[in-house]
Amino acid sequence: MIIITNALLGLPPVVVGLVVYLLLSRSGPLGSLGILFTPTAMIIAQAILGVPIVVALVHRMMVDVWAVYGDALLVDGASRLRAIASIMSIGREGQLTAFLAAFGRAIAEVGAIIIVGGNIRGYTRTMTTAIALETSKGDLSLALALGIVLIVLSMVVSGVSLFFGRALTGR
């Protein structure tokens, strides 16, 4: 399972976009849902890309927590399910880091969401896809403005992640 997760981490995002597109297109299995070229499709693509990140990070943090608390919980009579729930609560700051990592990944995504979203103005045009479009149009001012906002946002997310990581582990 870990091997699968690590393999999924290396998956090219644009391929994920292609697969989701094929699934959601009119002639595809989920075509009747009509969600291709909607924000929903973009959310699906970004979520698919984010799950391996969350699994990998949560797993890495939880292995340590489990090593400390796992046996004690099980010996005290907790079912495996309750023990897992308990370590998830104990390892809270790791969860936050994992969430922020997934968010950072999602906000930076371009290829997959251009494919499944269609970059439709006012509907499925995000910061990243707009930058790609405006730059190729040669309209650099909007691209630069969005780029600045995106960079600032990414730095804020990284900063928050670092801050909470330090603060919650008392380092």
Place this chain on the structure above:
Amino acid sequence: MNDFIDALYTAARLIARLDPELREIVVLSLAVSLTASVCAFLIGSPVGAALASGGAAP
């Protein structure tokens, strides 16, 4: 270089006056990415924790 400086200046103006198109794009990006991260987290976190506890068998 001049084109770049002009573009940078216009970009700063767009940000400063919270240009509606800019705002719309940023809000959509945040909404999509936040929703996606929450979904990824809700799915991935239990899986990661279950894997760390040596398998998901209850």
